[in-house]
Every structure is written in structure tokens, then in C-alpha cells.
Amino acid sequence: MRVDPYERAWMWASAVMIVAFVATIAYGAVTQSYHPPSHVETIDPKQVWSSPSFQPLGVVERADGSIEVRVIAHMFAFQKPEIEVPAGRRVTFRLSSVDVIHGFQIVGTNANTMVMPGYVSEFTTVFEKPGEYLIVCNEYCGLSHHVMHAKLIVTPRAR
Amino acid sequence: MTAREARLALAHLWFAVGAFGLAAMMGVMQGQSRANTALPFRSPKLFYLSVTAHGVLMALVFTTFFIMGLGYVLCRTTFDRPLVAPRLAWVSFWVAVAGTVAAAAMILLGKATVLYTFYPPLQAHPLFYIGATLLVVGSWGWGAVMLLNTRAWRREHPGAPLPLAMHGIVATVVVWYLATAGVAAEMLFLLIPWSLGLRETVDPVLARMLFWWFGHPLVYFWLLPAYVVWYAVLPRQAGGKLFSDSLGRVVFVLFILLSTPVGLHHQFLDPGISGDWKLAHTFATYAILFPSLVTAFTIVASLEIAGRMRGGTGLFGWIRRLPWDQPFFTAVALAILTFVVGGFGGMINAAYGMNAMIHNTAWVQGHFHLTVGTASALTFMGAAYWMWPRLTGKPLRLLALAKVQPYLWFVGMLIFSTVNHITGLLGMPRRVYDASYGGEPITHTWQDWTGLSALGGSILFVSAMSFVLVLVATAVGNARETDLSFEYSEALERPTARTTWDRLGLWTAVAVVLVLLAYAWPIWDLLQLERFGSRGFAVP
Ligand code: HEM
Ligand SMILES: [Cu+2]
Ligand SMILES: [Cu+2]
Numbered sequence: 001m002r003v004d005p006y007e008r009a010w011m012w013a014s015a016v017m018i019v020a021f022v023a024t025i026a027y028g029a030v031t032q033s034y035h036p037p038s039h040v041e042t043i044d045p046k047q048v049w050s051s052p053s054f055q056p057l058g059v060v061e062r063a064d065g066s067i068e069v070r071v072i073a074h075m076f077a078f079q080k081p082e083i084e085v086p087a088g089r090r091v092t093f094r095l096s097s098v099d100v101i102h103g104f105q106i107v108g109t110n111a112n113t114m115v116m117p118g119y120v121s122e123f124t125t126v127f128e129k130p131g132e133y134l135i136v137c138n139e140y141c142g143l144s145h146h147v148m149h150a151k152l153i154v155t156p157r158a159r
Numbered sequence: 160m161t162a163r164e165a166r167l168a169l170a171h172l173w174f175a176v177g178a179f180g181l182a183a184m185m186g187v188m189q190g191q192s193r194a195n196t197a198l199p200f201r202s203p204k205l206f207y208l209s210v211t212a213h214g215v216l217m218a219l220v221f222t223t224f225f226i227m228g229l230g231y232v233l234c235r236t237t238f239d240r241p242l243v244a245p246r247l248a249w250v251s252f253w254v255a256v257a258g259t260v261a262a263a264a265m266i267l268l269g270k271a272t273v274l275y276t277f278y279p280p281l282q283a284h285p286l287f288y289i290g291a292t293l294l295v296v297g298s299w300g301w302g303a304v305m306l307l308n309t310r311a312w313r314r315e316h317p318g319a320p321l322p323l324a325m326h327g328i329v330a331t332v333v334v335w336y337l338a339t340a341g342v343a344a345e346m347l348f349l350l351i352p353w354s355l356g357l358r359e360t361v362d363p364v365l366a367r368m369l370f371w372w373f374g375h376p377l378v379y380f381w382l383l384p385a386y387v388v389w390y391a392v393l394p395r396q397a398g399g400k401l402f403s404d405s406l407g408r409v410v411f412v413l414f415i416l417l418s419t420p421v422g423l424h425h426q427f428l429d430p431g432i433s434g435d436w437k438l439a440h441t442f443a444t445y446a447i448l449f450p451s452l453v454t455a456f457t458i459v460a461s462l463e464i465a466g467r468m469r470g471g472t473g474l475f476g477w478i479r480r481l482p483w484d485q486p487f488f489t490a491v492a493l494a495i496l497t498f499v500v501g502g503f504g505g506m507i508n509a510a511y512g513m514n515a516m517i518h519n520t521a522w523v524q525g526h527f528h529l530t531v532g533t534a535s536a537l538t539f540m541g542a543a544y545w546m547w548p549r550l551t552g553k554p555l556r557l558l559a560l561a562k563v564q565p566y567l568w569f570v571g572m573l574i575f576s577t578v579n580h581i582t583g584l585l586g587m588p589r590r591v592y593d594a595s596y597g598g599e600p601i602t603h604t605w606q607d608w609t610g611l612s613a614l615g616g617s618i619l620f621v622s623a624m625s626f627v628l629v630l631v632a633t634a635v636g637n638a639r640e641t642d643l644s645f646e647y648s649e650a651l652e653r654p655t656a657r658t659t660w661d662r663l664g665l666w667t668a669v670a671v672v673l674v675l676l677a678y679a680w681p682i683w684d685l686l687q688l689e690r691f692g693s694r695g696f697a698v699p
Contacts, residue, residue, distance in 0.1 A: 001405045014452040035434035036427040044691040107586035110515040118691040119430040138519035138588035143203045146591040
């Protein structure tokens with residue numbers, strides 16, 4: 001097949017660019033194990049309210065001193081609706097839904113995950129900036145989807 | 160094209176245009192609603208119902224019917240032989256119409272307010288799922304007609320490469336068959352039995368995997384026919400030649416290979432799927448940029464040829480010489496321009512890490528209104544301007560309106576989409592009736608923009624209505640124009656023999672293997688888990 005030399009150059013440039021993109025992402029994934037929330041754990045949606053892994057709800061200090069936040073999503077609220085965590089600490093969120101699919105997005109951060117009935121979502125993050133953050137459900141979950149929100153309060157780190 | 164064959168194509172195209180007009184009315188109201196304009200009938204129920212109808216009518220009905228109609232025109236006029244299997248074509252049409260009517264009725268009755276992605280465990284009336292499935296079944300019949308005609312032509316032209324337009328349409332059919340296998344499995348094994356009560360629960364992650372197996376190649380089903388128009392019609396109408404026919408063939412083959420094994424990039428933030436599979440699909444997602452980049456070069460080079468043949472000189476002088484007052488040309492050229500912008504956004508969506516910034520925010524609706532809502536839809540509007548006179552034998556009426564309509568769409572979309580990209584980055588979710596969350600302070604950063612977005616939507620609406628008006632006026636007019644025929648681009652160099660890239664059957668086999676590799680394993684992994692399904696939740 002005859003290919004025009006300019007077009008050939010363009011194709012090489014495109015290929016190099018794509019390889020560069022992919023390499024950047026692969027590098028982040030392998031060396032810094034940078035992955036989107038991809039926790040694999042199932043749970044019976046009927047048992048979530050009483051499940052030991054969600055009791056008590058809210059902020060819990062783990063044995064190793066890190067912080068765990070347990071959230072249950074349901075039509076049309078998050079439990080608990082107000083979460084308070086310290087700045088600068090590793091915080092692991094664990095979430096599940098008791099009814100339909102919800103979203104959990106902390107506005108102004110890149111904390112964002114789907115919350116699915118039958119599964120536990122988990123991700124770990126650090127909040128550097130103290131203040132109040134809005135949490136919204138960003139997956140359509142019924143006619144009051146737009147009222148489903150919660151609040152995150154990040155308190156200044158202890159000196 | 161005989162009158163009967165033209166009627167077949169027009170039936171599909173009119174149905175598409177009707178769906179488009181209806182959905183545009185819903186779109187403009189959604190834009191106003193999101194800006195909290197005090198419409199007298201504004202309510203959450205109507206909003207979500209409307210978004211469901213708009214999404215289904217635009218993304219599934221308008222596109223599918225238009226592509227089917229366009230396919231008949233391209234098939235009949237590039238092969239230049241009587242259409243094979245017209246009966247099957249009509250039966251398929253009526254099956255698709257019946258399915259659409261059933262699904263649309265359920266939506267309008269408020270029994271299927273589940274949005275066009277219908278994620279369980281939100282549950283719709285069974286007729287919604289059955290209707291949507293029939294729409295797909297009808298499109299399968301159309302695909303079969305395309306393949307039967309291709310076989311008939313090949314028998315009469317042994318060893319000759321297909322006309323490029325049909326090479327692209329056959330690729331479209333293959334992508335569509337690969338894609339719809341996923342959603343057909345979701346419908347037949349999960350959603351239909353579950354909504355009928357024959358199955359108690361479904362697993363939402365499995366359902367989403369099957370949905371996005373379909374949902375991503377769906378975008379290439381929208382895009383490939385637009386590419387066919389860019390390659391096979393645009394250079395001719397612009398007064399030039401196609402820069403490279405053979406690379407066009409490569410491009411369509413690459414889409415057959417890469418369209419499907421990428422769907423997990425819509426599920427980056429889903430639990431229950433390991434990060435490694437998401438990463439694998441990310442690589443294929445970036446690879447599929449390649450054929451689009453090649454297309455960008457070929458099309459711009461073809462337009463340069465056209466501009467220079469029209470007497471343009473200098474580095475950019477040729478651009479001014481292009482027919483910027485011809486409705487077909489401007490619609491398609493502006494669609495291409497928009498697609499470049501949309502493509503950049505797509506690279507961000509696909510970036511594994513950046514995706515979390517924009518997932519399910521208004522950014523996403525900004526993005527797909529550029530891609531399917533303009534790159535495909537505006538190309539189709541241009542294609543309608545090209546086909547209507549040739550199918551009806553009547554020249555375009557309201558020509559002045561037809562000339563400004565594409566510019567209106569472009570400007571409206573620029574406003575609508577830019578605003579939605581911005582509000583998305585600020586954190587505003589998509590698909591919400593009201594994004595003010597009881598007046599939380601941060602929401603002001605995005606609520607202040609919604610009026611502008613609604614303005615963009617209103618301009619889009621005026622453009623959409625102008626488009627429908629031009630087509631209707633043309634059809635009811637009685638002036639006759641007989642010398643118009645369907646003409647296709649000539650390539651600088653015309654291929655005379657078939658090459659490896661023409662062996663679509665072979666490439667399809669490779670694509671099937673890739674789809675199995677990309678999906679069999681992650682689905683197997685999922686099935687190994689102790690899974691708890693969900694019962695249905697009807698939306699009141
Ligand atoms: C008159 C022009 C149009 C206007 C004013 C418009 C406006 C809108 C608005 C305001 C939304 C709701 C966004 C949300 O709240 O999440 C929306 C959603 C959508 N639009 Fe359009 N749109 C137009 C044309 C199109 C076209 C041409 C297409 C595709 C061919 C399209 C496809 C969609 C889809 C797929 C959705 C998503 C629905 C969902 O999230 O479930 N739109 N549109
Ligand atoms: Cu929700
Ligand atoms: Cu929601």
C-alpha cells in the first residue's frame with residue numbers, strides 16, 4: 001500500500017503519542033499502584049444494616065491508628081449524613097447500598113466511587129485542606145436523586 | 160434508486176427525524192429545568208421522565224433509524240444494482256418501529272423512568288425492555304440486508320474491493336453485531352425475566368458489564384456511518400478528491416478490532432472488578448485513538464485538495480475557498496471540527512486517574528453532546544440535506560434557513576458544551592433535577608452557569624426545529640429537480656485489487672477473539688464471587 005510521506009509521518013507521531021499516554025498510565029499503575037477504586041468484596045444487601053463491617057456506622061479508628069469511614073447509601077440519603085475526619089491522615093472509606101446503585105462524590109476532590117447493592121466499595125485518601133465539603137450522589141437513583149447529599153467536615157490537624 | 164427503494168430509505172429517515180424533533184423539545188426543557196427556570200409544569204418526575212425519553216430517542220432511536228436509512232441509500236447507490244431482500248428490510252423496519260413505540264409508550268406513561276442506561280436494580284415495565292430489544296432485533300435485520308447485498312455484489316464483481324462507503328457500512332454492521340451481543344444477553348437472561356417476575360434478582364455489576372460491552376461500541380456504531388460520509392461523500396461535495404482510499408479501509412478494520420474490548424472504561428469506579436482488567440481496557444481505549452487520528456489527516460488533506468481545486472492558494476487560503484454556504488458541507492465540516500474538541504475530552508475521560516474528577520459530572524453530558532450530539536448528529540443533518548433532494552426529486556426549500564442551521568447548531572453547542580465541561584469540573588453532577596442541594600455554598604459556583612447552558616440549549620433547539628422545517632418544506636414542495644444523483648468521492652489513487660484490509664470476514668474473526676479475551680475472563684472472575692442479587696425497585 002502506498003502511503004503519502006506526510007501521512008506516514010503523522011501516523012508515526014500518532015502512534016508515539018498513544019504509546020506515551022499508555023506508558024504514563026501503566027507507569028503510575030505499576031510503580032505507585034495507582035488504581036481507581038476497584039475493591040472486590042460482596043455483601044448481602046439485606047444484611048448491610050446489621051453487618052459487623054458496617055457497625056458502628058461513621059468514623060472509626062482502626063487498631064493500626066488509621067481512620068475508617070463506614071457509609072451506607074439508601075434512597076435518598078447517606079448514613080451518616082455528617083462525617084468528620086482530621087486533615088492529613090489516611091482515611092479509608094467503605095461503602096455499600098441497601099437498595100439501588102448510588103454514587104458518592106466528594107465535591108472539590110477526586111474522591112468518587114459507585115456504590116452498588118451487593119458489593120462493598122472501598123478507597124483510601126488523604127484530605128489536606130480543612131473545611132466543609134459537599135458530598136453528592138452522582139448516579140441516578142430515583143425521583144429524589146437530586147436531594148441525596150451529605151457533609152464532610154475536615155478538621156485542622158492537631159499540632 | 161427506484162421509487163419503492165427510496166420509500167424504504169425515507170421511511171427510516173423520517174422516523175429518525177421525528178424522534179429527533181421530539182427529543183429536541185425535551186432537551187430544551189431539560190436545559191431550562193436545570194437552570195431552575197420556573198416552567199409551570201416543572202417537576203422531578205417530569206424531568207427524569209424527559210431525560211429518559213430524550214436519551215432513548217436521541218441516542219438509540221434517532222441514530223439507529225437514521226443509520227439504517229443511510230445504509231440503504233449507500234448500499235443501493237454505490238452497488239448500483241437492485242436491492243436484495245427488500246421484504247426482510249420492511250419487516251425489520253416494522254419490528255423496530257413496534258419496539259420503539261412500545262418502549263416509548265412505557266416511558267411516557269411513567270412506567271420506565273430508568274434513563275436510557277436502565278441500570279438495575281431500578282426496574283422498568285417489561286414492555287420497556289422488550290420494546291428496546293425489538294428495536295435491536297429490527298436493526299439486526301437491517302444488518303442482514305446489508306450483508307446479503309454485499310454478497311450479491313461480490314458475486315458479480317469477483318476480486319474487486321468494495322466501494323469504500325460499503326466497506327465502512329459492513330464494518331458498522333460488524334461492530335453493531337459484536338456490540339449488541341452484550342445487551343441482548345443482558346436483556347434476555349437478566350432484565351426481561353427479572354421484570355416479568357421469572358427471576359427474583361439480578362446482579363447489578365454483571366448487568367453493567369453486559370451493558371457497557373454494548374455501550375461503548377455503540378458510540379462507534381454512531382460514529383462509523385459519519386466517517387463513511389466524511390470519506391465517501393464530503394470530498395466530492397467539497398469539489399475535491401479523497402486523499403487516501405486505502406487508509407480509509409485500514410481505519411474501518413481497526414474499528415472492527417478495537418471498538419468492543421474497551422467497555423470497562425465506563426466502569427472505572429465500579430466495585431467488584433479488579434483494577435488489572437480496567438487497565439487492560441484502558442490500553443485498547445487509547446489504541447482506538449489511532450484510526451481517528453488517521454481519519455483526521457486524510458479528511459483535512461482531502462479538503463485541502465478541494466480548496467486548491469477551487470483556486471485557493473497559500474498555507475491556509477484554501478480554507479476560505481471551501482463552500483461555506485452549502486448546507487451539506489458546513490454541517491459536516493463543523494461536525495468534524497467539533498469532533499476534534501470532543502476527542503481531546505475523550506482522552507481525559509479515558510485516563511484511568513483523571514476519570515475520577517469527572518465521572519458522572521456535567522462534564523460527561525458536555526462531552527457526549529460534542530461527540531454523538533454533534534460529530535454524528537450534525538453529520539447526519541448534513542447527510543439529510545444531501546439525501547432529501549435526491550430521494551424526493553425536489554430541491555431543498557428554505558435554503559437560507561438550511562444555510563444558517565449548521566452554524567446555529569455549532570454556536571449553540573459550543574456554549575452548551577463548554578459550560579457543561581466547566582460546571583462538571585466544578586463538581587456539578589449530571590442527571591439531576593436541581594443541583595442546588597438546599598443552597599449549599601459550593602453549589603453557587605456552578606448554579607451561576609446554568610442559565611448560560613440553558614441559552615446554548617435554546618439555540619440548539621432553534622437549530623433543530625429549523626432542520627426539521629427545511630426537510631418538511633422540501634418534502635411538501637412540488638418543484639421538480641431531476642438531474643441530481645448520488646455521487647461519491649473519487650480517490651487520488653483508486654484501489655483495483657483486494658488486499659488484506661478488504662478481508663472483513665477474517666478481521667471479524669479476530670475481533671471475536673479479542674472480545675472474548677476482554678470479557679470472558681473478567682466475567683468469569685465475577686461469577687466466582689459469592690454474589691447477592693438485587694430485587695427490583697420500581698420508580699413510582
Ligand atoms: C436540541 C438539542 C439538545 C439539547 C438542548 C439537549 C439537552 C440535554 C440536556 C439538558 C440533557 C440532560 C443532562 C442531565 O441533566 O444530565 C441531555 C441529556 C442527553 N442528551 Fe441531549 N440535548 C440535545 C441534543 C442531543 C443530541 C443530538 C443527542 C444525541 C444524538 C443527545 C443525547 C443525549 C443523551 C444520550 C443524554 C443523556 C441522558 C441521560 O443522562 O440519561 N442530545 N441533553
Ligand atoms: Cu443515590
Ligand atoms: Cu442518586
